[in-house]
Amino acid sequence: MDGVTGRGKYVALAVLLLPSLAGMSLFYILPVISSFVLSFSKWDLLTPVQWIGIGNYVAAVQDPTVQQALRNTLFFIAGYLPAVVAIGLGLALLLNHKLPGRTIFRAIYFVPVVTSWVAVSLVWKWLLNPQYGLINFGLSLLGIKGPGWLFDPNWAMPGVILTTVWKDIGFVAVIYLAGLQEIPENLGEAADIDGASAWQRFWTITWPMLAPTTFFVTTISLISSFQVFDQVFIMTGGGPVGATTTMVQLIYKNAFSYSQMGYASAISWILFALIFAITLAQNLLQKRLDRSNG
Amino acid sequence: MNIVHKSIAALLLMTAVSSPALAQTTVKYMTFSAAPNYIEELDATIAAFQASHPDIKVEYETQAFGEYFTKLQTLVAAGQAPDAFELNYESFVDYANKGVLADLNPLIAADAGFSTSVYNSTALAAFSQNGKQFGLVESFSNVVLFYNQDLFDKAGVAYPTAEWTWKEELDAAQKLTDAANGVWGDFAPIQFWEFYKTIAQNGGAMFNADKTEVTLDSPQNVDTLQWMVDKVNKYHVTPTDAETAGLSSEDLFRQGKLAMLRTGIWLLGDFVDNAKFNWDIQLEPGNTNKAHHFFSNGVAVSATSGNQQAAYEWIKFLTSSKEAVDIRVKAGWELPAVSDQAAVQGYLDLPKPEHREVVFQALDTAVTPPVIANWNQLTDIVGKELEAAKLGQKTPQQALADAAAAVKGIL
Numbered sequence: 227m228d229g230v231t232g233r234g235k236y237v238a239l240a241v242l243l244l245p246s247l248a249g250m251s252l253f254y255i256l257p258v259i260s261s262f263v264l265s266f267s268k269w270d271l272l273t274p275v276q277w278i279g280i281g282n283y284v285a286a287v288q289d290p291t292v293q294q295a296l297r298n299t300l301f302f303i304a305g306y307l308p309a310v311v312a313i314g315l316g317l318a319l320l321l322n323h324k325l326p327g328r329t330i331f332r333a334i335y336f337v338p339v340v341t342s343w344v345a346v347s348l349v350w351k352w353l354l355n356p357q358y359g360l361i362n363f364g365l366s367l368l369g370i371k372g373p374g375w376l377f378d379p380n381w382a383m384p385g386v387i388l389t390t391v392w393k394d395i396g397f398v399a400v401i402y403l404a405g406l407q408e409i410p411e412n413l414g415e416a417a418d419i420d421g422a423s424a425w426q427r428f429w430t431i432t433w434p435m436l437a438p439t440t441f442f443v444t445t446i447s448l449i450s451s452f453q454v455f456d457q458v459f460i461m462t463g464g465g466p467v468g469a470t471t472t473m474v475q476l477i478y479k480n481a482f483s484y485s486q487m488g489y490a491s492a493i494s495w496i497l498f499a500l501i502f503a504i505t506l507a508q509n510l511l512q513k514r515l516d517r518s519n520g
Numbered sequence: 521m522n523i524v525h526k527s528i529a530a531l532l533l534m535t536a537v538s539s540p541a542l543a544q545t546t547v548k549y550m551t552f553s554a555a556p557n558y559i560e561e562l563d564a565t566i567a568a569f570q571a572s573h574p575d576i577k578v579e580y581e582t583q584a585f586g587e588y589f590t591k592l593q594t595l596v597a598a599g600q601a602p603d604a605f606e607l608n609y610e611s612f613v614d615y616a617n618k619g620v621l622a623d624l625n626p627l628i629a630a631d632a633g634f635s636t637s638v639y640n641s642t643a644l645a646a647f648s649q650n651g652k653q654f655g656l657v658e659s660f661s662n663v664v665l666f667y668n669q670d671l672f673d674k675a676g677v678a679y680p681t682a683e684w685t686w687k688e689e690l691d692a693a694q695k696l697t698d699a700a701n702g703v704w705g706d707f708a709p710i711q712f713w714e715f716y717k718t719i720a721q722n723g724g725a726m727f728n729a730d731k732t733e734v735t736l737d738s739p740q741n742v743d744t745l746q747w748m749v750d751k752v753n754k755y756h757v758t759p760t761d762a763e764t765a766g767l768s769s770e771d772l773f774r775q776g777k778l779a780m781l782r783t784g785i786w787l788l789g790d791f792v793d794n795a796k797f798n799w800d801i802q803l804e805p806g807n808t809n810k811a812h813h814f815f816s817n818g819v820a821v822s823a824t825s826g827n828q829q830a831a832y833e834w835i836k837f838l839t840s841s842k843e844a845v846d847i848r849v850k851a852g853w854e855l856p857a858v859s860d861q862a863a864v865q866g867y868l869d870l871p872k873p874e875h876r877e878v879v880f881q882a883l884d885t886a887v888t889p890p891v892i893a894n895w896n897q898l899t900d901i902v903g904k905e906l907e908a909a910k911l912g913q914k915t916p917q918q919a920l921a922d923a924a925a926a927v928k929g930i931l
Contacts, residue, residue, distance in 0.1 A: 270618070271597035272593060272596055272597065272615070272618040356765050357762070377762045378911075379911060466907055466911065467913060468904055482590045483896045483900070484897050
């Protein structure tokens with residue numbers, strides 16, 4: 227914006243930003259505001275809105291289905307987050323070696339990330355089919371009788387976790403790859419000269435140097451895993467016996483199946499508050515760690 | 521100036537030429553029952569309608585039943601409701617209560633030469649409320665026992681009769697089940713709809729008569745659920761979910777892997793085409809009572825539609841015209857709810873299956889869905905507890921007690 231000064235600069239900026247700002251306000255900010263307003267109402271879409279104050283919030287806190295959905299979501303996170311970070315990092319370390327054809331491997335691992343959830347979910351539904359699926363067939367070759375996966379309340383969530391980890395490790399690996407490029411090579415060389423083993427090198431150099439990347443990956447994955455929905459909606463619809471009903475699945479049910487828009491909005495805001503609080507705590511923790519390291 | 525004049529003249533000319541087309545009214549129609557099996561029949565019905573009503577054009581949109589009502593209510597809330605749309609009886613009650621539907625009585629009264637006596641009067645009355653006719657009845661359907669005659673012959677078991685009870689059914693199912701060849705004796709899903717009918721076969725109900733009290737966990741109902749679950753887990757005459765592994769019960773029947781199946785008459789046309797063996801239908805066995813499902817679909821006009829007259833013409837044609845009824849009967853696209861016996865005779869005269877009259881005999885012991893205001897919540901709550909019992913997570917007693925407690929909260 228050289229040469230443009232004062233007011234003209236802001237006008238030019240505003241004009242340039244207008245298209246994306248318009249889309250953002252129409253499809254993000256406006257719905258966010260209206261969902262907040264609606265969370266204090268009773269509205270079934272077809273009849274006029276009734277205002278009921280904080281009634282929805284009071285009901286949601288006591289609702290056993292909300293508690294179950296929260297438990298299921300936390301179960302998902304507990305399975306998904308460590309796995310996706312660990313496997314993603316392992317993959318990045320492998321792909322960081324000068325292997326023949328590593329560009330091809332990088333592309334292959336990234337393909338699931340850009341594939342639509344609908345396609346991935348349908349394919350995994352078949353892979354996890356207890357009778358005809360490839361996974362149970364593979365297990366049977368090892369002499370293991372595979373579980374009922376999506377038909378079994380104890381195995382449905384592990385099935386969803388497995389699918390999600392498979393789809394997301396490419397994303398985590400790419401972020402870690404970028405992080406690995408940032409580590410100066412002379413550190414590793416110095417460690418080599420001092421006779422450090424591969425494990426010592428990883429644990430004392432690579433892992434600490436990757437801390438900012440790990441923080442970023444964990445935060446992003448945590449936020450997205452609280453919002454897990456597409457794969458659940460397609461693979462199990464929240465069943466069997468509600469075993470995979472996550473928070474967003476419950477919000478969707480209340481909004482579009484039970485026609486309780488106000489209640490669904492209230493649960494959405496509770497979910498937002500939860501994610502916000504956890505991310506904030508993570509941030510503070512990270513800052514304190516930085517300070518103690520620095 | 522010259523150019524402007526010419527343009528105006530051209531515009532006027534274009535308007536003049538196209539004005540007959542502009543006079544045409546477009547009726548937007550939304551349906552679930554036509555998709556995916558009866559699109560051709562819907563197209564044929566619309567073609568017949570447009571031939572006799574050249575001033576009306578029908579545009580339709582289909583949506584699978586599972587997502588239909590989500591879509592419809594979103595359209596209504598957005599002020600984009602189709603002019604006419606299909607509603608099953610369960611949802612009709614809710615939509616009529618919420619003032620979304622147009623009262624058709626003034627249109628019917630103004631329609632010289634048309635009388636609602638063309639409809640089966642009981643079926644039509646289901647789509648009225650407080651003296652207002654909020655919809656025209658389109659079709660009805662029910663559920664009967666389908667059985668594979670070849671499998672019965674092979675096992676040397678006599679065919680089901682109208683007198684059969686659960687006991688005879690189980691005896692036969694045990695003889696018919698051939699686990700080594702993946703053949704199962706009997707199938708009835710364990711879910712909400714099957715449950716409210718099956719408890720009626722044992723003298724039970726979900727609510728008291730005026731739906732003020734929940735009777736879900738009555739002893740008859742607990743026994744009923746026990747019987748449903750035992751067929752899967754104790755007698756092994758019905759496959760588990762993991763054993764069917766995503767194949768539907770109709771898939772299994774078509775493949776000749778099910779000897780008996782309780783399912784809807786909407787599959788008659790499909791099985792006539794695709795089940796390559798001898799099969800027939802019979803009344804469902806009951807325990808203490810006979811009971812059969814009764815489902816009905818109606819068509820309504822949106823209260824906010826600007827084309828109510830044209831929409832009414834279309835739904836009247838769709839539900840009662842000879843052309844539409846004939847197309848429906850021939851395809852087995854449920855049953856038209858008309859009073860004309862000749863139309864019904866055409867249905868009975870179709871060659872397969874042999875005992876088509878069972879469909880009408882089942883109407884004598886019809887059970888209508890236990891509709892309450894929070895219908896979708898009711899089906900989810902009860903469905904989830906039934907699933908828990910089916911998977912052995914809860915005893916039938918516990919599952920129904922939990923369901924009853926939760927349903928009390930939404931009544």
